[in-house]
Amino acid sequence: MRRREGSDRGSKETGMATEVRVRKSNRGRKPKPQGPRGASVCMRCEIAYRDWLRDFAKAEGTTPSKIVDAALADLARQRGFTTPPKR
Numbered sequence: 001m002r003r004r005e006g007s008d009r010g011s012k013e014t015g016m017a018t019e020v021r022v023r024k025s026n027r028g029r030k031p032k033p034q035g036p037r038g039a040s041v042c043m044r045c046e047i048a049y050r051d052w053l054r055d056f057a058k059a060e061g062t063t064p065s066k067i068v069d070a071a072l073a074d075l076a077r078q079r080g081f082t083t084p085p086k087r
Helices: 047-060 064-078
Strands: 002-004 011-014 017-021
């Protein structure tokens, strides 16, 4: 889309008038993801606990989510519960 204005930002002189290019915006809706969507599990905790979990995960070279996954899988195995499915 082009419009004529007196501004020199992003403009090009074309004789007597100035031609300004107007950038189109990407304000359309986001495309819906293909395939199955994942579920989210959240837990409430104190800030100190969250920080402790982050520090532990960092020391282990992994993420807090993977720490929780491993801990739950170990607990389930110790108590004779079925092995969890792959995430």
